[in-house]
Amino acid sequence: MYFSDVISRINMTKKPLILVTNDDGINAPGIRTLISVMNTLGDVVVVAPDSPQSGMGHAITLNSTLYAEQVFVNDGPQKEYSCSGTPADCVKLAIREILDRKPDLCVSGINHGSNSSINVIYSGTMSAAVEAGIEGIPAIGFSLLDYTWNANFEASKSFVKTIAKKVLKEGLPDGIVLNVNVPNILKENIKGIKISRQAKANWVEEFDKRKNPQGKDYYWLSGKFVNLDGGEDTDEWALENNYVSVVPIQFDLTAHHFIKELNTWNLND
Amino acid sequence: MYFSDVISRINMTKKPLILVTNDDGINAPGIRTLISVMNTLGDVVVVAPDSPQSGMGHAITLNSTLYAEQVFVNDGPQKEYSCSGTPADCVKLAIREILDRKPDLCVSGINHGSNSSINVIYSGTMSAAVEAGIEGIPAIGFSLLDYTWNANFEASKSFVKTIAKKVLKEGLPDGIVLNVNVPNILKENIKGIKISRQAKANWVEEFDKRKNPQGKDYYWLSGKFVNLDGGEDTDEWALENNYVSVVPIQFDLTAHHFIKELNTWNLND
Numbered sequence: 208m209y210f211s212d213v214i215s216r217i218n219m220t221k222k223p224l225i226l227v228t229n230d231d232g233i234n235a236p237g238i239r240t241l242i243s244v245m246n247t248l249g250d251v252v253v254v255a256p257d258s259p260q261s262g263m264g265h266a267i268t269l270n271s272t273l274y275a276e277q278v279f280v281n282d283g284p285q286k287e288y289s290c291s292g293t294p295a296d297c298v299k300l301a302i303r304e305i306l307d308r309k310p311d312l313c314v315s316g317i318n319h320g321s322n323s324s325i326n327v328i329y330s331g332t333m334s335a336a337v338e339a340g341i342e343g344i345p346a347i348g349f350s351l352l353d354y355t356w357n358a359n360f361e362a363s364k365s366f367v368k369t370i371a372k373k374v375l376k377e378g379l380p381d382g383i384v385l386n387v388n389v390p391n392i393l394k395e396n397i398k399g400i401k402i403s404r405q406a407k408a409n410w411v412e413e414f415d416k417r418k419n420p421q422g423k424d425y426y427w428l429s430g431k432f433v434n435l436d437g438g439e440d441t442d443e444w445a446l447e448n449n450y451v452s453v454v455p456i457q458f459d460l461t462a463h464h465f466i467k468e469l470n471t472w473n474l475n476d
Numbered sequence: 477m478y479f480s481d482v483i484s485r486i487n488m489t490k491k492p493l494i495l496v497t498n499d500d501g502i503n504a505p506g507i508r509t510l511i512s513v514m515n516t517l518g519d520v521v522v523v524a525p526d527s528p529q530s531g532m533g534h535a536i537t538l539n540s541t542l543y544a545e546q547v548f549v550n551d552g553p554q555k556e557y558s559c560s561g562t563p564a565d566c567v568k569l570a571i572r573e574i575l576d577r578k579p580d581l582c583v584s585g586i587n588h589g590s591n592s593s594i595n596v597i598y599s600g601t602m603s604a605a606v607e608a609g610i611e612g613i614p615a616i617g618f619s620l621l622d623y624t625w626n627a628n629f630e631a632s633k634s635f636v637k638t639i640a641k642k643v644l645k646e647g648l649p650d651g652i653v654l655n656v657n658v659p660n661i662l663k664e665n666i667k668g669i670k671i672s673r674q675a676k677a678n679w680v681e682e683f684d685k686r687k688n689p690q691g692k693d694y695y696w697l698s699g700k701f702v703n704l705d706g707g708e709d710t711d712e713w714a715l716e717n718n719y720v721s722v723v724p725i726q727f728d729l730t731a732h733h734f735i736k737e738l739n740t741w742n743l744n745d
């Protein structure tokens with residue numbers, strides 16, 4: 208097997224290939240920070256939305272066309288592609304059309320705003336990581352608890368690097384991706400990294416009802432986040448207590464513990 | 477507690493309140509079938525998207541306005557509202573703005589097309605059910621394995637009624653909703669209902685690359701579904717073997733079984 212030996216020796220000496228994406232759009236300060244950290248760990252290819260996609264959940268583009276074009280940003284050695292689709296589209300397109308081999312790692316973010324607890328469900332950032340996970344690529348979503356464009360990502364850098372480096376070394380089990388959230392405080396006040404579970408929480412929406420100039424009612428969706436979980440092992444607890452939270456999440460959504468009970472319902476009688 | 481006694485007596489005599497939504501749009505034959513079945517079980521309020529929202533995942537509308545207006549469809553006693561948002565938006569708006577009390581059940585569908593296995597991740601139908609589940613409302617998503625507009629929902633009716641009736645009676649545990657898929661075969665060939673787990677499967681995308689009239693490349697997303705799971709306890713197995721599949725799904729995405737292992741990574745060293 209001379210030829211494949213040569214190939215594998217080439218791969219051994221190659222730096223890891225890292226796919227970077229996000230949901231705030233390719234120009235967001237959060238992804239620029241993430242790219243700069245990843246450039247210290249491997250060969251970076253960026254495939255990210257051309258515009259903000261927050262709150263897109265795991266949307267994919269089925270009913271319209273997708274554009275992707277290489278863009279040139281003079282801030283590092285990475286290759287970059289701007290895509291008209293959702294974060295999940297970006298990952299699919301990267302894997303099937305843009306990259307010439309399977310990446311060793313996919314990182315998404317750094318999101319401007321929290322993706323802790325129930326926010327993971329609505330998160331475009333996390334949907335990109337999950338999409339990579341489905342493809343068997345170790346994947347991490349990173350978020351900072353500051354939704355402003357001018358958010359300060361300085362404190363995030365070393366934590367992002369530590370976690371990404373570890374995942375590159377250890378890999379992740381099939382079916383699991385990491386959801387990392389960083390509190391919005393100075394680096395010297397962050398106590399460390401805490402492995403956590405997703406807190407039970409929800410949003411109590413307050414629809415802001417208005418009238419348009421034609422007199423028709425319309426709404427703005429807004430709401431208040433409510434943590435319903437008193438546990439000290441949750442991501443919300445970690446963040447409130449100045450830790451970076453790391454939650455392993457899975458995309459087998461089966462509630463395995465309820466299957467036995469459901470079978471007692473005798474739905475076929 | 478005289479007053480609350482009266483209230484609870486009124487509620488006891490009241491029919492259950494059922495919220496109906498979908499992701500194919502309020503005019504889709506699938507939701508019209510679902511409404512007709514629910515009218516036999518309770519008081520029905522429909523809040524559904526004004527246009528198809530397939531593949532929207534758990535998207536919510538953060539950056540634009542939402543419209544919702546009552547529409548009058550002369551096919552039953554239900555009240556109906558057409559909404560400009562996503563399926564998750566519809567449920568939020570229904571709960572906070574349209575309904576005067578918490579519904580006893582939320583049903584979503586009947587989707588034109590499968591939401592079995594990994595499709596649950598991309599599904600607008602299921603995102604509506606999950607959204608209701610987060611609010612503590614027993615919720616079910618129904619799908620038929622026929623994506624065409626002219627799909628035949630006849631065989632689905634009795635299974636939809638059986639399962640919805642049972643959930644109205646038994647409720648569902650906190651944090652769990654049901655994902656029901658119906659095979660696209662004649663009713664007499666359906667062997668029954670099978671409680672299942674989500675099969676491990678994915679989509680192998682084939683991007684159809686074309687040039688637009690201006691010479692710019694664009695893509696259509698399409699792909700082939702691949703079931704990677706040999707188990708006979710999965711939803712894919714049930715459907716292939718002519719059963720209706722019922723998968724209990726959860727929105728605590730924590731991979732609890734990996735937390736111990738992650739703690740051995742010593743990320744703080």
